[in-house]
Amino acid sequence: xxxxxxxxxxxxxxxxxxxxxxxxxxxxxxxxxxxxxxxxxxxxxxxxxxxxxxxxxxxxxxxxxxxxxxxxxxxxxxxxxxxxxxxxxxxxxxxxxxxxxxxxxxxxxxxxxxxxxxxxxxxxxxxxxxxxxxxxxxxxxxxxxxxxxxxxxxxxxxxxxxxxxxxxxxxxxxxxxxxxxxxxxxxxxxxxxxxxxxxxxxxxxxxxxxxxxxxxxxxxxxxxxxxxxxxxxxxxxxxxxxxxxxxxxxxxxxxxxxxxxxxxxxxxxxxxxxxxxxxxxxxxxxxxxxxxxxxxxxxxxxxxx
Amino acid sequence: xxxxxxxxxxxxxxxxxxxxxxxxxxxxxxxxxxxxxxxxxxxxxxxxxxxxxxxxxxxxxxxxxxxxxxxxxxxxxxxxxxxxxxxxxxxxxxxxxxxxxxxxxxxxxxxxxxxxxxxxxxxxxxxxxxxxxxxxxxxxxxxxxxxxxxxxxxxxxxxxxxxxxxxxxxxxxxxxxxxxxxxxxxxxxxxxxxxxxxxxxxxxxxxxxxxxxxxxxxxxxxxxxxxxxxxxxxxxxxxxxxxxxxxxxxxxxxxxxxxxxxxxxxxxxxxxxxxxxxxxxxxxxxxxxxxxxxxxxxxxxxxxxxxxxxxxxxxxxx
Numbered sequence: 001x002x003x004x005x006x007x008x009x010x011x012x013x014x015x016x017x018x019x020x021x022x023x024x025x026x027x028x029x030x031x032x033x034x035x036x037x038x039x040x041x042x043x044x045x046x047x048x049x050x051x052x053x054x055x056x057x058x059x060x061x062x063x064x065x066x067x068x069x070x071x072x073x074x075x076x077x078x079x080x081x082x083x084x085x086x087x088x089x090x091x092x093x094x095x096x097x098x099x100x101x102x103x104x105x106x107x108x109x110x111x112x113x114x115x116x117x118x119x120x121x122x123x124x125x126x127x128x129x130x131x132x133x134x135x136x137x138x139x140x141x142x143x144x145x146x147x148x149x150x151x152x153x154x155x156x157x158x159x160x161x162x163x164x165x166x167x168x169x170x171x172x173x174x175x176x177x178x179x180x181x182x183x184x185x186x187x188x189x190x191x192x193x194x195x196x197x198x199x200x201x202x203x204x205x206x207x208x209x210x211x212x213x214x215x216x217x218x219x220x221x222x223x224x225x226x227x228x229x230x231x232x233x234x235x236x237x238x239x240x241x242x243x244x245x246x247x248x249x250x251x252x253x254x255x256x257x258x259x260x261x262x263x264x265x266x267x268x269x270x271x272x273x274x275x276x277x278x279x280x281x282x283x284x285x286x287x288x289x290x291x292x293x294x295x296x297x298x299x300x301x302x303x304x305x
Numbered sequence: 306x307x308x309x310x311x312x313x314x315x316x317x318x319x320x321x322x323x324x325x326x327x328x329x330x331x332x333x334x335x336x337x338x339x340x341x342x343x344x345x346x347x348x349x350x351x352x353x354x355x356x357x358x359x360x361x362x363x364x365x366x367x368x369x370x371x372x373x374x375x376x377x378x379x380x381x382x383x384x385x386x387x388x389x390x391x392x393x394x395x396x397x398x399x400x401x402x403x404x405x406x407x408x409x410x411x412x413x414x415x416x417x418x419x420x421x422x423x424x425x426x427x428x429x430x431x432x433x434x435x436x437x438x439x440x441x442x443x444x445x446x447x448x449x450x451x452x453x454x455x456x457x458x459x460x461x462x463x464x465x466x467x468x469x470x471x472x473x474x475x476x477x478x479x480x481x482x483x484x485x486x487x488x489x490x491x492x493x494x495x496x497x498x499x500x501x502x503x504x505x506x507x508x509x510x511x512x513x514x515x516x517x518x519x520x521x522x523x524x525x526x527x528x529x530x531x532x533x534x535x536x537x538x539x540x541x542x543x544x545x546x547x548x549x550x551x552x553x554x555x556x557x558x559x560x561x562x563x564x565x566x567x568x569x570x571x572x573x574x575x576x577x578x579x580x581x582x583x584x585x586x587x588x589x590x591x592x593x594x595x596x597x598x599x600x601x602x603x604x605x606x607x608x609x610x611x612x613x614x615x616x617x618x619x620x621x622x623x
């Protein structure tokens with residue numbers, strides 16, 4: 001079931017150029033919304049940020065599409081782009097899977113990290129790539145998350161990670177599982193440094209990623225209707241032998257159960273992020289945080305530092 | 306056909322019974338077979354030793370899940386002259402699949418936390434087959450912070466198929482509860498020694514494995530997901546679970562090679578359950594040694610070493 005949630009059809013690339021006439025023709029076809037079955041013109045879906053205008057179903061985005069959607073135009077500078085996975089256990093079929101993922105996703109790994117500004121606020125950003133082996137976390141994802149956190153500490157600026165993941169990458173065995181501990185440890189330091197970490201959970205965020213860095217944020221946002229949880233619904237259904245409640249493990253369900261701060265529609269995402277970043281940057285009249293920190297004056301990172 | 310039980314000992318027992326019968330028969334018929342019988346017994350013993358030196362990873366999985374395998378209760382009662390179990394997460398309930406409390410270990414007050422499996426159906430139902438809900442992880446976190454407050458070293462015992470996959474567990478934030486334990490342990494200002502004594506199943510087990518030292522029983526396993534789950538997800542073929550167990554590198558020696566496990570505690574011939582006092586004594590000695598080293602390490606250094614140990618796990622190309 002988790003796997004199906006990842007099989008994202010390429011409807012319309014927000015950022016990639018159309019490579020051939022054939023592709024242009026294909027994407028120009030109307031698209032059926034998987035949620036309400038409405039037929040939507042590709043152009044209209046694109047204009048609406050890949051959200052169904054009828055039922056608000058949020059189509060999945062590639063990491064690049066999501067970055068373009070969130071950050072200030074042209075502000076993204078990728079870091080650690082060259083990091084790529086090794087078949088460290090000599091695991092049957094892993095190398096071929098990696099090669100296929102490089103081809104399919106156009107990314108080197110299941111997360112893209114970098115520096116950007118949102119609403120003028122500088123931050124370090126990580127966005128997971130659902131097309132890359134179900135955005136599973138192996139050594140590279142763990143390392144890139146840690147380096148992004150460290151980069152944010154160095155710059156004393158906020159951190160935003162947009163997660164989606166099927167969990168730890170089985171082909172890297174325990175080394176993959178240990179990335180949960182590694183990212184949690186680094187975020188512990190980040191937390192001690194008094195810096196802001198915002199986690200955005202997108203469809204689907206499960207397993208080892210949900211039980212480590214994705215959950216350890218100061219503020220947790222989720223896109224509407226995203227599947228979020230530790231165990232996958234199929235495993236739970238098999239274990240308990242019962243039907244699962246409607247909307248179980250969806251963003252709205254988690255909001256109701258107190259697990260996340262906000263469900264944010266895609267159209268509101270950039271504004272919400274800008275506002276949150278602004279409320280934490282220590283600007284404004286008589287900022288208490290700024291006065292408290294005045295003992296060691298450090299410029300606000302959005303002062304063009 | 307995939308083996309679901311490790312029945313080698315049973316077969317040895319059957320052969321021994323046959324030999325015994327033969328022995329009785331020979332004495333009643335006044336044939337002297339004692340020399341032959343002795344040499345057969347020696348052969349059995351040699352064969353047994355060879356057999357246990359050549360266990361496949363899947364056989365270790367089966368041994369690590371053996372119904373008679375010593376559980377956390379057994380180790381705690383062996384280690385501690387004094388022991389007080391503490392209960393509850395102060396939010397919702399008390400998770401009996403996690404045992405936690407304060408004990409006196411080798412004269413020193415310590416906090417011990419462990420996943421707890423049962424040994425029969427009644428106990429397994431009582432302890433939920435050693436599979437915690439979020440309450441278990443919240444109890445762990447509460448007792449970790451308590452240990453830090455009172456400067457008690459922490460010992461953890463890992464033997465669980467994983468966190469419980471259920472509706473309530475998800476409703477009450479399984480992922481959040483586990484992530485909090487991971488972060489807390491990574492910076493806990495007291496020495497932490499973790500022991501994989503049986504089955505280390507996935508993230509649910511990992512929550513107690515973030516430590517200054519990770520010890521592991523020689524027949525224990527620790528894996529990213531169960532070999533069954535991996536075989537059915539990656540290969541869509543449960544019959545290939547033995548190959549999967551091998552490919553995943555889940556045994557103590559594999560994990561020592563990968564730099565995840567610090568020391569292997571050799572089990573008695575046939576597994577921990579066949580000679581518990583020997584097993585427990587070996588583990589106790591190892592714990593004493595590590596504890597002594599860690600207790601005399603300066604606190605800042607201890608934390609830095611733990612952090613660096615975690616930080617460098619992973620291999621990649623740059």
